[in-house]
Amino acid sequence: MERPIFKDIGTKEIELDTPGLMVDLDSLDYNLAYMNRFVESKGLNIKPYIGAHGSPAIAHKQIKYSSTSGITVSTLGQAEVFIEHGLNDVLIANIIYNKRKINRLCALAKNSNITLLVDNTSNIADLSAAATSAGVELNLLLVISSSTDSLGVEPGDNAEKMCQDIQKLPAINFTGLFGKFINNYVSESLPENNIYNKLEFNKINNDSIQFVQTILNFREQIETKGIEVNSVVYGCTYDYQDVASISGVTDIIAGSYALMDAKYKVLRTEFKNAASVMTCITSLPAPKTIITDGGRKAIGADLGSPEATLPGLIVKGLSAEHGNIAFDWGNKNLNLGDRIWCIPYDITSCVNLHDYIFGIRNGCLESIWDLPARGHYR
């Protein structure tokens, strides 16, 4: 667990311990309200992906809006934690596959509305059998794959057969189709920071729209066979705007819009940056060189480097425990102990390293929120 020095509510942000994950509450509230207005105007629902903040407190803010149709998580363990915190309509955007996990899933379904993804016939049969003996119902979304190496099945006869299987088998409901195009990944063959490239934004967006169309065509194909499709669940913060304009999509998934991060900051300018890791200058070993206490373990750099919030500061690199920052501020003096704020490149990677969010309004501490699902990878 993180072991910060806790301070009283009302304490100035700069007096809080470092490194710490700070969230500007006005910006957070603005982002949530903006997204709500947008999806409402399109007649859609949003299933916020809570992995991008990890906080039940923020999830509760999100579901207060009428446009929210439950939350999205990525593991069964996250579902358990968020249900325990009162969020009881949950989409697990993953395959749940072994006996231990399926039993836990059915236990959850006794008191909550659980939806999950499937892409495999024998898994569908296992889920049906377990749900039948537990006396619960599970809602299934068939995943349509966006590439040859993503979860899911290609639209076609095999996929249609799976939909029919789900319809026939007891205790499982065929709810609809699920797709996610934005296929961000890391690989040894890719240079760093190549995950989201602004120049490719329009191209990826266009490809994504084409992919939604593929899903919607498949929907039409199976509806003519009498298979009813209630939901088409799609999207992320990257492409939500264009996806929302396509008739046929019922639910949008997006997560990063709540706190935002460095990778989306330039692409989705309608949202405000709400999250940063506050770090502390621990060494000033040479001119124009700052060493901070915020390294890879505090800010996260799996998918890319963070950005410092102040102009003139360049993050040169993060090691495990230190940040190495160059600055050019003329004669301005810096001191040991001064605070430096860094915006993480990828917010989901960052919150997974923290146990607390410090909520800041007007420069003062307003709330301390637990991140209780951190590390629940199973």
Place this chain on the structure above:
Amino acid sequence: MDNYRPLPGTLLEDLDTPSLIVDLDALDYNLQSVSDLYKDTDCKMRQHTKNIKSPRLALRQINKGGTVGGVCTAKLSEAEVMVEGGINDVLIPNQVVHSDKISRMCALARQADIKVCVDNIENVKMISSIASKNSVEIGILIEVDTQMGRAGVRSNEEGVAIAKLTQDLPGVKFKGVMSHQSLPEFIDQEDRWQVGRDTIQICLDVKNAIEQEGIPVEIVSSGETFTIDVATDIPGVTEVEGGSYALMGHTYDYMGYKLANKILTTVISNPSDCKFIGDVGTLAHSWTGFGPTVYSRPDVKVDKFRENHVVFTTDKSDSLAIGDKLLLEPHYQDMLVNRWDQYICIRNGIVEEVWDIPGRGCTQ
């Protein structure tokens, strides 16, 4: 915190996934190797807990021998965890600069021998002031930058000035010098040793300059992992800060230790021919530019990592099947361990114990 704690006796293949596994035979081999290497030398091991985050694991090395009897920790909060876990000699090879944190460090110094590294005169004065108000003594080592471009003094004169200052201040006791350097992989042992000697010499130069002022230097702490087997032969080096050797990542293969930490993953999808998806991603595994390798399966390659999934490619479409379990061997392990709350400890394919990782997330 995740509450999965499989009973002793559970078979490896029956474990839920993803899970962080420790092979106890490999771990004990590594700990024993260090114990043997440092048994009869003046230079001793001071294990770095940033790589293990567990006082229990650190005590396993201390009990085997070859150590200074203490550890070093990346941060103050990690030091607190180690002291709570029963370790009473902790060096923080890092700077503690904020008055709140220094107060907490002084509180910890009531329970254990605490030493911290400095590279700045104002910082030493603040530590002295708070420590003397609290009637405790903090051990002071001067961090020397041996061309890494990070923290540390960059000249003998700076080092001497700080050492002299400590002689006149209450609440602090000058102990010695420390340096940290990480270098790219070395294939050739002779080259590695030569770079090791040259690097450590920069730190020894500061030590010599301080001694010329009549100030005794008790500790020369070398944080250069790659010098683990040469520092013992360099006169003047009193301890080596070794971290990765215990659990190991493939980055340090040249050191000859055994890879003891692995991630167990299950194949959950087979979206197309020769492409398989496993249930662990960057969040649980971490990513530092190099992917893991698959244990004892040269026919399975790690192709991509996503947030919660890994993509494997195989040469043949029937090389893997949904439900198969694989063990991933990390390239660099300390970012990985920092994301988990338990080690599931295995011997001969059977769970022997489950250890908490209480230092996980201790970045403050």
